[in-house]
Amino acid sequence: MIDVNDHPIINKLISTIKKPSWAFPLLLFTLFLILSLQITNNQSGFLTRPVSDVGIRFGSSGSGLCDGSVPDRALKMSIVEFGGVGDGVTSNTAAFRAAVRRMEGVEGGAQLNVPRGRWVTGSFNVTSDFTLFLEHGAVVLGSQDPEEWPIIEPLPSYGRGRERLGGRHISLIHGDGLKNVVITGQNGTIDGRGKMWWDLWWNRTLEHTRGHLVEIMNSNNILISNLTFRNSPFWTIHPVYCRSITSSQAIL
Ligand SMILES: *[C@@H]1O[C@H](CO)[C@@H](O)[C@H](O)[C@H]1NC(C)=O
Ligand SMILES: *[C@@H]1O[C@H](CO)[C@@H](O)[C@H](O)[C@H]1NC(C)=O
Ligand SMILES: *[C@@H]1O[C@H](CO)[C@@H](O)[C@H](O)[C@H]1NC(C)=O
Ligand SMILES: *[C@@H]1O[C@H](CO)[C@@H](O)[C@H](O)[C@H]1NC(C)=O
Numbered sequence: 033m034i035d036v037n038d039h040p041i042i043n044k045l046i047s048t049i050k051k052p053s054w055a056f057p058l059l060l061f062t063l064f065l066i067l068s069l070q071i072t073n074n075q076s077g078f079l080t081r082p083v084s085d086v087g088i089r090f091g092s093s094g095s096g097l098c099d100g101s102v103p104d105r106a107l108k109m110s111i112v113e114f115g116g117v118g119d120g121v122t123s124n125t126a127a128f129r130a131a132v133r134r135m136e137g138v139e140g141g142a143q144l145n146v147p148r149g150r151w152v153t154g155s156f157n158v159t160s161d162f163t164l165f166l167e168h169g170a171v172v173l174g175s176q177d178p179e180e181w182p183i184i185e186p187l188p189s190y191g192r193g194r195e196r197l198g199g200r201h202i203s204l205i206h207g208d209g210l211k212n213v214v215i216t217g218q219n220g221t222i223d224g225r226g227k228m229w230w231d232l233w234w235n236r237t238l239e240h241t242r243g244h245l246v247e248i249m250n251s252n253n254i255l256i257s258n259l260t261f262r263n264s265p266f267w268t269i270h271p272v273y274c275r276s277i278t279s280s281q282a283i284l
Contacts, residue, residue, distance in 0.1 A: 102216055102255070105163055106140025110147060118149020120173065125154035125180055132159050141212065146170040146220065154180020155243065158207045158215070166220025166259060174204050174224040174245075174265065178232075181243050181265075200241035201265075210251040221260040222246070229265030242266035252276055 109131065110116075116127035128144075135142035141161035148169030154177065158164060166172065175181070181201040204224055207213055224245045232238040245264040248254050254277045256269060 102163065102214055102257075103141065103212070105138075105143040105161070107135065107138045107142040108145060109134070109142070110145045111151065112147065116146075116151060118147065118151045118170075120150030120152060122152060123154065123175060123177075123180065124151050125156060125175065128153050128156035132156055132162070135159060135162055146172065146217070153204070155182060155202045155204050155206060158205060158210065158213050158248075160210045161212045162210075163214040163216065164205070165214075166217030166222070168218040168220070170217060170220040172204075172220070172222045174226065174263075176225060176228050183240055201243035203244040203247035204265075205246045206243075207248040207254075208250055210248065210254075212253045213248060213251065214255045214257075215246065215259065216255065216257045217259055219258055219260065221262065223262050224264045226263045226265035245269060248277075 111118075111124065111127055111131060114127040114131045114134070116124045116131075118124075131144050135144060136159040138161070141163070143163040143165050146164070146166045148167055150171045150173055152173045152175055154175040178201065181204070184200060184202045184206075205215065205222070222245055226242075229238070229242045233242065242265040244266050245261050246256065246269045256277075261269060
């Protein structure tokens, strides 16, 4: 674990986030440039820097999920029970969305298991007191249909899309105003198959700002662990306006 207070760069980043100014968009743009350069040199993964031994810890309130333990939920269901098909072709967007609707507000929380397989999906939202659990060999694949990544409002701090005016594509896994969310598993993978989006960006036919792989906004107590994230259309994990975010053993 890196204590943010001992880490000047992260510290700086966090204090910049707390006090949005012109410096912040500039910083993001610089980061974006660096990341863009990286993707052109490395088609296999968005960022292949393993952080599994250290983890990155944001915030330090030390409560709830922040010790990295995965909570036990009252309800556990498999994506298969919602009609999911892990064949690497069928779109599971409706299945994921139905599962999250079913699991919203369940007393004692709920866990959605994703078994071994290749699960193509468009964007879906997570909910509070919820665990998304990728079993061994489970790969979640981002849909290649931009329509499955609907357009949402730009971030208030920008007031506009970052790459294009107006709205932006929602992230593959999205949350806003949540608490107690866990995204974890037995070393599963979330693969955004972002190459299409980078092509759209480079050939200048992108209509709206790209989405992230995972974005959790205005939320509390978020744990992201034991997963591999790859091929993001844009940035890999984008926690905005959250407190007590823990990310451990995520190989980016
Ligand atoms: C997901 O949440 C966003 C707001 O954060 C909302 O605009 C969108 O409609 C939601 N999507 C679904 C499928 O519920
Ligand atoms: C993390 O993944 C490994 C490898 O599949 C597994 O053995 C371990 O139980 C997982 N840890 C948790 C907390 O689920
Ligand atoms: C986890 O998955 C990554 C890539 O998907 C692999 O390189 C690594 O060896 C796996 N680790 C374990 C403990 O299974
Ligand atoms: C831009 O890239 C997209 C995604 O690969 C492709 O579908 C589209 O035809 C390309 N457009 C041009 C003008 O090259």
